Amino acid sequence: MNEKPTPKILHKRVFIRRSGQVIYNISTQSLISEIKEGRLQKDDEISTDRKRWVRLDRHYQLARYFPAEPSSTSDPLPPGVDQRLTEVSELLRELS
Numbered sequence: 404m405n406e407k408p409t410p411k412i413l414h415k416r417v418f419i420r421r422s423g424q425v426i427y428n429i430s431t432q433s434l435i436s437e438i439k440e441g442r443l444q445k446d447d448e449i450s451t452d453r454k455r456w457v458r459l460d461r462h463y464q465l466a467r468y469f470p471a472e473p474s475s476t477s478d479p480l481p482p483g484v485d486q487r488l489t490e491v492s493e494l495l496r497e498l499s
Contacts, residue, residue: 420448420456438468445469 417434419427421444429437437443438459445460460469 414451418450418453419443420450421446425453434465435468438465 414431416428417431418425419429426447427443434443434449443459445458447459448456449459449462449465450456459465
């Protein structure tokens with residue numbers, strides 16, 4: 404009996420804005436399928452009143468449908484770090 408309660412839908416339709424222009428007046432029930440099919444993007448914005456806007460990837464209910472992208476700009480590790488990490492892991496294993 405650990406069923407999660409179904410969230411109440413407060414609004415039947417919402418507005419979607421892209422690059423400053425409202426592009427959709429969309430049913431809230433179709434939001435997730437539109438995201439999964441790639442028609443809505445993470446930087447699109449959502450609003451119920453056309454006054455307050457939130458990016459889809461920052462919306463508390465929709466953010467999970469936009470996984471974080473891995474950083475491709477990370478610097479390479481300094482030389483010898485792999486060896487040092489191996490030594491540290493061996494020391495920790497010996498201590499436990």
